[in-house]
Amino acid sequence: MKTIIYNAQIKQPNQWINNGCIQIEDGFILAISSQTPDEKLISSFDQVIDAKGMALLPGLVNGHTHFSQTFMRGLAGGRPLLQWLKELIWPLQAEISVQEMQLAALLGLAENVRCGVTEVVNHHKITRSRQHTLAVKEAAEKIGIRTTIARAWANKGKINETDQQIMEELEEWYTVFHSDALTKFASGPLTPWRCSAELLQKTHQLSLNHNSFTHIHVSETAEEVQMTVEETGMRPVHWLDQIGVLDDHTQVVHAVWVDDSEIELLAKKKATVVHCPVSNAVLGSGVAPVRKMLNQDVNLRLGTDGPASNDTQDCFENMKMALCLARATFLDANNLSNQHVLDMAVNHQTLSIGAKADLILVKMNNLHSAPVHDLDSALTLCSRGDDVDTVMVEGKIVLQNGKLTTIDEEVLLKECNLAINSLRKRAGISI
Numbered sequence: 001m002k003t004i005i006y007n008a009q010i011k012q013p014n015q016w017i018n019n020g021c022i023q024i025e026d027g028f029i030l031a032i033s034s035q036t037p038d039e040k041l042i043s044s045f046d047q048v049i050d051a052k053g054m055a056l057l058p059g060l061v062n063g064h065t066h067f068s069q070t071f072m073r074g075l076a077g078g079r080p081l082l083q084w085l086k087e088l089i090w091p092l093q094a095e096i097s098v099q100e101m102q103l104a105a106l107l108g109l110a111e112n113v114r115c116g117v118t119e120v121v122n123h124h125k126i127t128r129s130r131q132h133t134l135a136v137k138e139a140a141e142k143i144g145i146r147t148t149i150a151r152a153w154a155n156k157g158k159i160n161e162t163d164q165q166i167m168e169e170l171e172e173w174y175t176v177f178h179s180d181a182l183t184k185f186a187s188g189p190l191t192p193w194r195c196s197a198e199l200l201q202k203t204h205q206l207s208l209n210h211n212s213f214t215h216i217h218v219s220e221t222a223e224e225v226q227m228t229v230e231e232t233g234m235r236p237v238h239w240l241d242q243i244g245v246l247d248d249h250t251q252v253v254h255a256v257w258v259d260d261s262e263i264e265l266l267a268k269k270k271a272t273v274v275h276c277p278v279s280n281a282v283l284g285s286g287v288a289p290v291r292k293m294l295n296q297d298v299n300l301r302l303g304t305d306g307p308a309s310n311d312t313q314d315c316f317e318n319m320k321m322a323l324c325l326a327r328a329t330f331l332d333a334n335n336l337s338n339q340h341v342l343d344m345a346v347n348h349q350t351l352s353i354g355a356k357a358d359l360i361l362v363k364m365n366n367l368h369s370a371p372v373h374d375l376d377s378a379l380t381l382c383s384r385g386d387d388v389d390t391v392m393v394e395g396k397i398v399l400q401n402g403k404l405t406t407i408d409e410e411v412l413l414k415e416c417n418l419a420i421n422s423l424r425k426r427a428g429i430s431i
């Protein structure tokens with residue numbers, strides 16, 4: 001399959017190409033140019049897209065979400081993290097069936113595609129049966145974007161599994177998922193205070209053996225930091241380092257309450273930090289010191305977190321919130337640049353010859369964006385998820401003219417609305 005996209009504003013490192021053209025063949029970028037193709041060249045392609053009035057950029061990467069929570073939006077109701085988990089999220093999670101899990105995952109994936117995401121990490125919490133995990137895998141394969149299922153686990157506290165069960169299941173899933181497929185697998189310990197050092201070490205080693213990673217919530221609230229300090233005598237990032245679970249295959253989600261020495265360590269060990277500004281604001285958790293992390297060259301990306309604490313997965317809204325919170329909190333309009341935030345949102349990927357064709361087209365000629373003086377600014381402060389026109393993953397279009405190509409959106413919404421009414425009743429949640 002050969003595709004040509006022309007008349008586009010194409011994002012390149014530190015600049016934009018005006019009226020550019022990009023050629024794609026068998027899932028890879030074949031050529032990028034600033035010239036308008038002639039009729040003869042255009043007619044030699046199977047698929048032709050005139051991108052007039054649109055920005056063409058690498059696909060957005062949603063570094064952290066929980067698909068099960070697409071059924072739990074709008075329920076935080078002013079509760080802080082731990083109260084919200086105990087009163088609402090855990091009871092609903094305990095009731096969700098395999099079919100409901102699949103619908104919730106389809107809804108979450110469809111929403112991600114709709115706002116320009118080509119790659120997502122789903123921290124998968126509904127693990128009481130293998131069928132629940134399989135349901136998410138099938139949903140991801142149906143929607144067709146790059147998805148890593150980071151299988152959540154905890155072996156301390158009320159809700160837990162035995163170490164043997166956790167290891168056996170992780171080993172099993174690593175053999176079922178293939179490293180060259182769009183849907184991949186990772187270990188997802190929930191938090192340092194709910195996981196033992198010994199099992200964190202074992203699962204991290206297992207992930208390294210499969211060239212995967214450990215994906216873990218760390219220091220989302222000050223209360224959590226205190227809990228780890230009381231138990232181990234160390235702050236969470238230091239503790240993870242001391243037990244050997246902090247390296248370039250570690251994804252630290254949140255890192256709101258990290259001190260300067262922890263930031264230095266995150267940079268030194270080349271760990272990835274997933275910044276979730278909207279979720280941290282909704283739950284009143286705080287604002288991560290992103291500028292300090294950038295100063296130390298910490299590898300940073302953005303995540304929406306689950307819709308129960310966001311309450312959408314709109315990565316454009318997430319970019320705007322990242323900018324606004326940083327600037328307001330640190331009283332500095334230059335604290336974060338539009339370009340920094342856009343680069344974090346695309347996970348520092350670039351459109352280059354030979355790269356996989358994971359890209360999106362965003363409509364810029366609309367009432368809330370025009371006139372566009374600066375594309376970095378317009379995309380991070382004006383654009384919305386609904387402005388995404390086209391999403392392509394490895395050369396295959398999964399959103400075209402704003403419509404999902406792999407699933408019927410109306411049917412999905414109908415099925416999800418029916419399912420959530422039943423789930424809420426069974427979990428005893430009244431609103």
Ligand SMILES: [Zn+2]
Pocket residue numbers: 064065066123217253305306
């Ligand atoms: Zn989370």
